[in-house]
Amino acid sequence: MMNFRKNLDANIALAIAAIFLFLPLIAATEFSLRDGGTEKHSLISYRWILDQSGFSENLGITMRVMALAVILTLVLMVPTVTWLHLGGEKYKRLIDVLTMLPLIIPVVALATGAQLALPGFVHGTVYELSFLYVVVSMPYTYRALDIGMSARPLATLVAAARNLGASWINVMLRVIVPSILPSIFAALFMTITLSLGEFTLAQLLHWNTFPTWITNISQQNILGATALAVGSLFFAWVLLYIFTFLDRQPTQSAVNEE
Amino acid sequence: MGNSLKIEGLSRNFGSVIALDDFSLTIKKGELVSLLGPSGCGKTTALRIVAGLERASSGEITLNDKKITDVPAHKRNMGMVFQSYSLFPHLTIEENVAFGLQMRREPKEKRIGKAGELLELVGLTTQHKRFPHQLSGGQQQRVALARALAIQPEVLLLDEPLSALDAQVRQNLREEIRRLQVELNTTTLFVTHDQEEAMAISDRVGVMSHGKLEQIDTPDELYNRPATLFVASFIGAMNRIPTQLKDGEVEVLGEKHSVKNHNEKDGNVTALIRPESIELLHDSTYHNAVVVTRSFLGASSRITVRIGDGSILQSLMPSSDSMELHPGDLVQAVITDKKVLITNA
Numbered sequence: 001m002m003n004f005r006k007n008l009d010a011n012i013a014l015a016i017a018a019i020f021l022f023l024p025l026i027a028a029t030e031f032s033l034r035d036g037g038t039e040k041h042s043l044i045s046y047r048w049i050l051d052q053s054g055f056s057e058n059l060g061i062t063m064r065v066m067a068l069a070v071i072l073t074l075v076l077m078v079p080t081v082t083w084l085h086l087g088g089e090k091y092k093r094l095i096d097v098l099t100m101l102p103l104i105i106p107v108v109a110l111a112t113g114a115q116l117a118l119p120g121f122v123h124g125t126v127y128e129l130s131f132l133y134v135v136v137s138m139p140y141t142y143r144a145l146d147i148g149m150s151a152r153p154l155a156t157l158v159a160a161a162r163n164l165g166a167s168w169i170n171v172m173l174r175v176i177v178p179s180i181l182p183s184i185f186a187a188l189f190m191t192i193t194l195s196l197g198e199f200t201l202a203q204l205l206h207w208n209t210f211p212t213w214i215t216n217i218s219q220q221n222i223l224g225a226t227a228l229a230v231g232s233l234f235f236a237w238v239l240l241y242i243f244t245f246l247d248r249q250p251t252q253s254a255v256n257e258e
Numbered sequence: 259m260g261n262s263l264k265i266e267g268l269s270r271n272f273g274s275v276i277a278l279d280d281f282s283l284t285i286k287k288g289e290l291v292s293l294l295g296p297s298g299c300g301k302t303t304a305l306r307i308v309a310g311l312e313r314a315s316s317g318e319i320t321l322n323d324k325k326i327t328d329v330p331a332h333k334r335n336m337g338m339v340f341q342s343y344s345l346f347p348h349l350t351i352e353e354n355v356a357f358g359l360q361m362r363r364e365p366k367e368k369r370i371g372k373a374g375e376l377l378e379l380v381g382l383t384t385q386h387k388r389f390p391h392q393l394s395g396g397q398q399q400r401v402a403l404a405r406a407l408a409i410q411p412e413v414l415l416l417d418e419p420l421s422a423l424d425a426q427v428r429q430n431l432r433e434e435i436r437r438l439q440v441e442l443n444t445t446t447l448f449v450t451h452d453q454e455e456a457m458a459i460s461d462r463v464g465v466m467s468h469g470k471l472e473q474i475d476t477p478d479e480l481y482n483r484p485a486t487l488f489v490a491s492f493i494g495a496m497n498r499i500p501t502q503l504k505d506g507e508v509e510v511l512g513e514k515h516s517v518k519n520h521n522e523k524d525g526n527v528t529a530l531i532r533p534e535s536i537e538l539l540h541d542s543t544y545h546n547a548v549v550v551t552r553s554f555l556g557a558s559s560r561i562t563v564r565i566g567d568g569s570i571l572q573s574l575m576p577s578s579d580s581m582e583l584h585p586g587d588l589v590q591a592v593i594t595d596k597k598v599l600i601t602n603a
């Protein structure tokens with residue numbers, strides 16, 4: 001009886017949460033599928049986006065900026081957080097605080113300040129956004145990696161791998177990266193979604209990216225703007241799904257008892 | 259039989275903490291040597307330095323007459339089993355065992371064959387496609403052992419591999435480690451803080467304290483002829499009875515005994531007596547002790563008695579000989595050893 005009550009309460013809570021999350025989504029999806037002011041449904045608003053001039057160019061720019069941001073996150077963050085867990089412990093407090101700074105510093109200050117510190121060869125190219133996106137997504141990427149590594153006995157795994165004859169490069173690629181793969185994906189997901197949606201920095205630095213382009217065109221067509229919002233959300237979901245799928249470590253429920 | 263592993267004058271400090279202090283040890287080919295000592299005495303540090311996972315502040319390590327002090331860990335060909343679970347979580351059991359061979363670029367068929375062979379040795383053949391988190395703690399440590407042995411290590415290093423397991427599994431697995439080690443004739447350095455474990459499976463046991471090796475000897479020698487007070491009180495239970503040394507003799511419980519170790523000076527000393535060397539006579543007319551407690555341990559019983567000066571002694575007697583003893587009984591405590599061990603501490 002108690003159990004039944006408990007389950008019932010849990011189900012009610014779940015239902016309310018689901019309505020809260022999905023109702024606006026469903027409404028937005030329905031709205032984006034409307035054919036002009038009529039009751040009919042069609043993909044016209046989605047087609048409208050593709051027909052706007054600049055769609056592929058701007059999407060291309062954002063994709064390239066994103067790709068560089070992803071690579072930088074991988075190359076800079078994974079080894080750094082690994083090092084923090086394997087002997088750099090005494091700097092961990094400091095880094096914990098430092099990685100929060102992008103949340104505290106106003107974007108305007110960040111934009112002008114970070115520009116000064118960027119390497120010369122990216123100056124004046126749209127790729128300076130990549131560097132900024134790595135910084136802005138750092139509070140999330142750092143935490144995702146940090147949590148993933150805390151959940152593994154990393155020092156012991158590294159010692160075991162070294163002992164079994166693994167060079168440092170093999171330790172990194174065959175032991176550390178695969179054993180924290182889920183959190184690497186989580187970190188990359190942060191960088192990707194941020195790169196796909198970031199508007200303020202791009203606008204401040206006068207770069208045309210997919211988000212700035214969207215903002216411009218959506219002022220002309222409210223249905224088109226909704227279609228865009230729904231489209232990017234589904235894109236993010238697909239990404240999340242792919243990342244879960246790529247991670248080969250079986251979950252507890254996937255265990256098949258012999 | 260040459261010396262396999264030779265450790266000379268190893269020292270290591272972490273800041274002001276001296277973890278290892280002029281530590282030397284030589285292990286013969288195929289020998290199993292245990293390092294035994296209280297927590298923090300430097301056992302893990304010694305093992306990690308041998309494995310190349312930690313640097314020594316000074317000292318030299320030689321393997322088969324070759325200096326390896328500066329050889330990096332991944333080129334030392336030593337298999338190590340860790341205290342905590344150390345299997346690679348993203349690899350199957352088989353892939354874990356084959357990892358060392360993969361690093362040595364062995365062809366795939368050979369890796370799988372060897373992994374299968376070792377999993378059979380540790381009795382886990384049917385589990386080879388599973389992932390580490392699907393195994394029990396004892397099974398995981400078996401896999402770790404198989405993984406360490408798969409590379410046919412020059413030296414096997416075991417850092418308290420059984421300490422996370424429950425008593426029954428621990429006992430089975432320690433016998434298995436010994437069996438495999440003898441079968442494969444693998445030179446082994448085994449670290450533990452469980453003396454029973456060390457005594458049960460080792461050719462020799464080294465007792466450590468504060469980064470120093472106090473004594474290294476066979477289990478029998480350590481037990482019967484401890485070289486220092488630390489070893490005497492660390493290995494097995496020991497009664498300590500204050501007395502005087504005169505002309506190579508001490509008086510304990512009203513009787514004179516000659517001493518085993520003659521290097522002590524005359525004067526105040528402490529006699530060290532094992533519980534099993536104290537016999538309690540119930541039907542004697544002379545009484546020098548009163549029974550305080552008796553606990554039944556199976557074949558033997560532990561009896562505590564209070565002697566004249568108020569101190570408590572422990573006696574270990576066959577249960578059949580001590581059935582008549584009850585708390586409050588007056589008894590005669592006699593020392594069955596002809597010679598006793600003393601210390602002037």
Ligand SMILES: Nc1ncnc2c1ncn2[C@@H]1O[C@H](COP(=O)(O)OP(=O)(O)OP(=O)(O)O)[C@@H](O)[C@H]1O
Pocket residue numbers: 272275276277295296297298299300301302303304451
């Ligand atoms: N990385 C380190 N940094 C600082 N101090 C350390 C480090 N490793 C070990 N120590 C210190 O060195 C001493 C010896 O440590 P070690 O781990 O070798 O002990 P142990 O004998 O293995 O103990 P236990 O039985 O608890 O495992 C301890 O005082 C420990 O605090």
Ligand SMILES: [Mg+2]
Pocket residue numbers: 301302303
């Ligand atoms: Mg230890």
